[in-house]
Amino acid sequence: MEWLTDPFEATFVQRALWGGMLVSAICALAGTWVVLRGMAFLGDAMSHGLLPGVALAALLGGNLLLGALLSAAVMAAGVTALGRTPKLSQDTGIGLLFVGMLSLGVIVVSRSQSFAVELTGILFGDVLAVRAQDVLLLGGALVAALVVSVLGHRAFLALAFDVRKARTLGLRPRLAHGVLLGLLALAIVASFHIVGTLLVLGLLIAPPAAALPWARSVPGVMALAALLGVTATFCGLLLSWHLGTAAGATVSALAVCLFFLSRLASAVHHRDARPSGVRPAATD
Template sequence: MEFLIAPFEVSFVARALIAGCLAAVLCACVGTWVILRGLAFFAHALSHGMLPGVAIAALLGGNLLLGAAASAMAMAAGVVWVTKESRLSQDVGIGLLFVGMLALGVVLVSHSRSFAVDLTAFLFGDVLGVRRSDLAALAVSTALGIVACLVLHRPFMALSFDERIAATLRLRPRWAHLAMLALTGLATVASFQIVGTLLVFGLLIGPPATAALMFSRVRTIMLAAAALGALLTYAGLLISWYAETAAGATIALLTVLVFFVTLLGKRCIIALVR
């Protein structure tokens, strides 16, 4: 038992566990709608689209979280505008802004060599460097995400399965879609401090996708994804402590591995039953 508890007796590892569990709950709630609505590409692009805002905030000595939030909001608004004005599919706007925002971020970063270390933490996370103020901000974001998912459950449900039904029921599918994009941005921005922008996608998609393989009800998927995300956060921190690996990357890698193990296990069970 000491083997399983000892690392978390250190204060910064304990804070990392709390932060990871909060991020897991937030990503489970939002990530469930992301996979049901088919917004995985948007979430992936958004995690990279935060780079310009973070780079500008770092170069000006500002708050990285605020910079990431501003950049995420700009990208989400840009996707909606391009889709509306061009009348092309949403993927076109996402793809264009994904490349543009990422390129702009790299240009800004390359302008300052001193930003290299901060960029590494931004890309791959610094879960062991979480402060109490970060925990407070993450807790507020998690509470907002849970409340929003509860309040918007009905329009989100209709939108995820058939947009025409949502319109027929007067659930305002366009506004529901915008709210879903905003929640995706909230989860991405709030969680990037934990696992970094390149790895937040795993926490947002991995546990909900794994839970969706086992359950069909939305609320059950959310609960299972939250529990799984918290468990994988604990396991990732434990492994990284003893194996001396990057904590954020270890957590994200576990979310992907568990998905594929679950998928293969489900296929084997189906084959045996047949």
């Protein structure tokens, strides 16, 4: 029991746990739609798109969160604008923004004398540096994400499965897509301080993808994804403490491991659930 409880007697680890739990809930709300709509590449691009704003804020001594919000807004606006450009696929537009924003961020950070240290901190985060005010901000971000998820649930659901039907029902799919991008940006901005821009996709994608085979509804996927994210956070902090590994990276790695365990368990479950009289069709 001491092996389990000793790390969490430290105040900074307690704050890290609370921060990670709140981030897991926020990422579950946004990440579920990312997984259902196949938007993982967009999520990755937006997470890296934060780099210029965060780097500029760090260089000027400004608020990192504000810099991240400004970059996220620019990235979301760019994705929306390029998505409406004829003869240009959405993936191409996202890829161009991804590379451009990432390059701009590295250029800005390279102006600093502590280039390597600051770039590492932005890319990988520092969950153990979470402050009390960060926890309060994450709580506010979770409330905002819950409000957006509840109010936009019907439109998001129609958008995920049938865009034409969403338009027929008067759900304004373009507006719903824009709001969904805002929800994704909120999750990424809230999470980058915990696990960094490079690893945020682990908490955003892995828990919802792991929950998908076991839940029967979208809210069920969100709830289970949040639980899996909290589990990855707790176990990641625990292992990081005892093994001396990077906390944020350990949390993200465990989230991905939970995904593979879930898929393996799902495959075994479906194999065992197959009626004994049914055999796979023979192939020539």
